[in-house]
Amino acid sequence: MSSALEIKNLHAAIGDKPILRGLDLTVPAGEIHAIMGPNGTGKSTLSYILAGKDDYNITEGSVTWNGQDLLAMEPDERAQAGVFLAFQHPVEIPGVASLTFLRAALNAQRKGRGEAEISTPDFMRLVKEKAATLGISMDMLKRPLNVGFSGGEKKRLETLQMTMFTPSLCLLDETDSGLDIDALRVVSEGVNSLRAPDRAFLVITHYQRLLNYIVPDKVHVMAGGRIVRSGGKELALELEKSGYAEYGTDAA
Amino acid sequence: MSEDGGNSKNMTIQLPIRENATPAEKQLAALYSQNAESLPGADVPGVRAWRDAGITAFAEAGLPHRRIEEWKYTDLRTLLPQADDIANDMPEAPDFLVREEPDVYRAVFIGGRFRADYSTVQNAPGVTFRSLREALNDAATAAEALARLPLAEYNAEHDSVTQLATAFATDGAMLAVAPGIKLDKPLHLVFIAAGTAAEIHACRSALSLGEGADVSLVETHAGTGAAQMFTTLNLNIAGNATLRHARLDETPDARHLSAVVANLEAGAAYDPVHIVAGGALTRAQNHITFNGEGARYNFNGAMLLKGREHADFTQVVDHTVPSCESRETVKSVLDGESRGIFQAKVIVRPDAQKTDGRQLANGLLLSETAEFDAKPELEIYADDVKCNHGATSGALDEDMLFYLRSRGIPTDEAKSMLILAFVGEIIDQIEDEAFREILMAKARDWLAKSGAGHS
Numbered sequence: 001m002s003s004a005l006e007i008k009n010l011h012a013a014i015g016d017k018p019i020l021r022g023l024d025l026t027v028p029a030g031e032i033h034a035i036m037g038p039n040g041t042g043k044s045t046l047s048y049i050l051a052g053k054d055d056y057n058i059t060e061g062s063v064t065w066n067g068q069d070l071l072a073m074e075p076d077e078r079a080q081a082g083v084f085l086a087f088q089h090p091v092e093i094p095g096v097a098s099l100t101f102l103r104a105a106l107n108a109q110r111k112g113r114g115e116a117e118i119s120t121p122d123f124m125r126l127v128k129e130k131a132a133t134l135g136i137s138m139d140m141l142k143r144p145l146n147v148g149f150s151g152g153e154k155k156r157l158e159t160l161q162m163t164m165f166t167p168s169l170c171l172l173d174e175t176d177s178g179l180d181i182d183a184l185r186v187v188s189e190g191v192n193s194l195r196a197p198d199r200a201f202l203v204i205t206h207y208q209r210l211l212n213y214i215v216p217d218k219v220h221v222m223a224g225g226r227i228v229r230s231g232g233k234e235l236a237l238e239l240e241k242s243g244y245a246e247y248g249t250d251a252a
Numbered sequence: 253m254s255e256d257g258g259n260s261k262n263m264t265i266q267l268p269i270r271e272n273a274t275p276a277e278k279q280l281a282a283l284y285s286q287n288a289e290s291l292p293g294a295d296v297p298g299v300r301a302w303r304d305a306g307i308t309a310f311a312e313a314g315l316p317h318r319r320i321e322e323w324k325y326t327d328l329r330t331l332l333p334q335a336d337d338i339a340n341d342m343p344e345a346p347d348f349l350v351r352e353e354p355d356v357y358r359a360v361f362i363g364g365r366f367r368a369d370y371s372t373v374q375n376a377p378g379v380t381f382r383s384l385r386e387a388l389n390d391a392a393t394a395a396e397a398l399a400r401l402p403l404a405e406y407n408a409e410h411d412s413v414t415q416l417a418t419a420f421a422t423d424g425a426m427l428a429v430a431p432g433i434k435l436d437k438p439l440h441l442v443f444i445a446a447g448t449a450a451e452i453h454a455c456r457s458a459l460s461l462g463e464g465a466d467v468s469l470v471e472t473h474a475g476t477g478a479a480q481m482f483t484t485l486n487l488n489i490a491g492n493a494t495l496r497h498a499r500l501d502e503t504p505d506a507r508h509l510s511a512v513v514a515n516l517e518a519g520a521a522y523d524p525v526h527i528v529a530g531g532a533l534t535r536a537q538n539h540i541t542f543n544g545e546g547a548r549y550n551f552n553g554a555m556l557l558k559g560r561e562h563a564d565f566t567q568v569v570d571h572t573v574p575s576c577e578s579r580e581t582v583k584s585v586l587d588g589e590s591r592g593i594f595q596a597k598v599i600v601r602p603d604a605q606k607t608d609g610r611q612l613a614n615g616l617l618l619s620e621t622a623e624f625d626a627k628p629e630l631e632i633y634a635d636d637v638k639c640n641h642g643a644t645s646g647a648l649d650e651d652m653l654f655y656l657r658s659r660g661i662p663t664d665e666a667k668s669m670l671i672l673a674f675v676g677e678i679i680d681q682i683e684d685e686a687f688r689e690i691l692m693a694k695a696r697d698w699l700a701k702s703g704a705g706h707s
Binding site: 051052053074075076078079080084085087090091093094095096101104105108109112144161165 | 651652654655656657658659660661662663665666669670672673674676677
């Protein structure tokens with residue numbers, strides 16, 4: 001069985017308004033693919049649909065990950081099966097300490113896979129090790145999840161989750177937005193450390209900048225709710241020069 | 253059980269019962285007439301007049317109803333359709349009282365009676381304690397006790413809680429903490445609704461803190477009895493004294509009407525945290541008066557309600573002097589057809605410049621049929637003041653839920669996390685760590701039992 005994310009003829013709408021119009025995409029395990037495109041073309045919608053947000057009507061098409069029908073699974077089941085979305089805008093959750101959240105999430109994923117809960121010492125060791133490489137202090141992790149965090153801190157915390165949960169399908173939605181150059185480097189190093197033959201990445205970005213740090217195997221251009229062009233990493237540089245004018249600026 | 257010598261047997265009072273009195277009003281008046289002679293202190297001068305004043309005021313005004321502003325959302329004419337009998341027997345102590353030995357100075361009341369056999373409050377250093385029953389039965393102490401338990405309250409005419417607690421008082425805790433005392437352990441007042449019969453429990457308590465005293469008070473109302481509870485607590489907090497007051501109401505089948513009346517002198521602090529974890533009908537009214545400058549009041553309240561439960565926090569905070577600070581924060585978790593109410597009236601008198609008052613109410617509605625009513629009220633007669641209020645009400649945040657689920661956390665667990673986080677912000681205000689842990693466990697327990705929010 002091929003290890004890959006396979007999206008076939010995906011159509012999706014918000015209410016009556018179509019956003020995705022027959023999107024086809026295959027990302028094999030071991031590769032990093034980037035999706036670029038103008039604003040409002042449905043890039044973030046795609047990432048939410050893959051993670052299981054139920055604000056969308058999926059009218060046609062299929063999505064499988066390692067042969068499993070993702071669209072038939074609940075968001076928590078997808079996470080347990082290895083899907084991880086690094087949010088463009090991580091949600092603030094007052095009253096839930098980041099550390100408490102990390103442990104609950106890790107254990108929920110383990111439980112979903114039939115594994116035992118992680119012990120407290122093992123958990124603390126894991127958090128401390130991964131947090132240190134991302135420049136996250138333990139004080140920050142005692143604070144409520146994302147509450148009052150800067151844009152950079154939020155993205156670091158998303159990356160910390162990715163390195164702790166070791167998902168097999170990583171979806172990065174505009175991870176570079178709101179990052180200064182230092183944070184961008186730290187976050188990219190975190191992502192690159194996860195590159196592995198059994199892991200696939202889909203990196204959504206508006207700008208080429210991120211792809212200097214996370215070098216993709218393939219670049220796809222999305223416009224009008226579909227992939228309209230695919231190529232190697234050099235395509236990103238070309239887009240940086242020419243812009244998205246020829247692809248239109250709106251999905252409609 | 254008559255405690256008098258028979259010489260006052262014929263002093264039957266003629267009660268001015270209002271026209272169209274409800275069945276409960278008539279029953280309560282009749283109950284009083286039948287039992288007044290056997291209540292504590294019946295043959296001690298002054299006691300009977302004190303009770304009579306309570307029942308007379310009640311008979312004249314009747315139960316409060318929705319057109320009385322302080323009772324807008326808790327209409328006792330419909331919510332209290334009938335009165336229960338007065339508790340007579342001495343029920344057994346529930347298991348947990350015997351088992352549990354928290355590190356506190358405890359005064360236990362079961363079925364509205366003080367139980368010395370379960371209490372340790374007598375050992376608290378610098379604290380004098382007497383049960384109200386004992387104080388009222390003794391001519392040498394009754395007058396002083398009565399002086400500490402006045403009938404007058406804000407809008408006293410319609411204060412059924414204090415009126416009925418006074419008329420039917422069977423007991424209560426009379427506590428005084430000497431100046432400068434910093435208690436090493438909390439004082440713990442335990443009120444148990446025990447037994448199976450529907451019955452009235454009425455307790456009036458008073459606690460005075462001397463200058464500079466520093467005390468943690470824990471108050472719990474527990475038990476599965478279907479009691480009608482009337483409880484009041486009169487607080488006098490002297491200059492620069494501090495009172496932290498953590499309270500848990502967990503009486504699922506009881507109708508509990510309670511009042512706290514607090515007077516704060518200069519530099520005093522009163523910090524109550526009040527959690528209602530279920531109750532058929534709960535009314536908790538606080539009437540706070542600042543008598544000295546630089547005093548502060550910080551109320552944090554949470555309710556966890558389901559089914560057809562009804563809880564009402566109503567507060568009146570009276571700033572009579574300058575430079576005092578008041579805070580009222582309430583969070584309500586409401587499931588089923590429950591109803592949560594938070595009313596807060598802040599009065600800023602002409603002299604009370606530099607008043608700082610804030611109110612915040614948040615309702616978390618777990619069902620379509622639950623209801624949260626928040627009514628802030630500012631009555632400001634001074635010009636240099638900072639006062640504001642805010643209220644929100646809504647379901648669990650869908651974006652937060654999705655975020656947690658996208659990390660592998662199943663829906664029910666994610667909802668529980670968010671509900672606990674919501675009330676946790678109130679529980680976190682409790683300074684005493686042991687009691688804070690107990691309350692967090694209660695909240696988790698409530699969620700597990702109620703299955704609140706579980707689809």
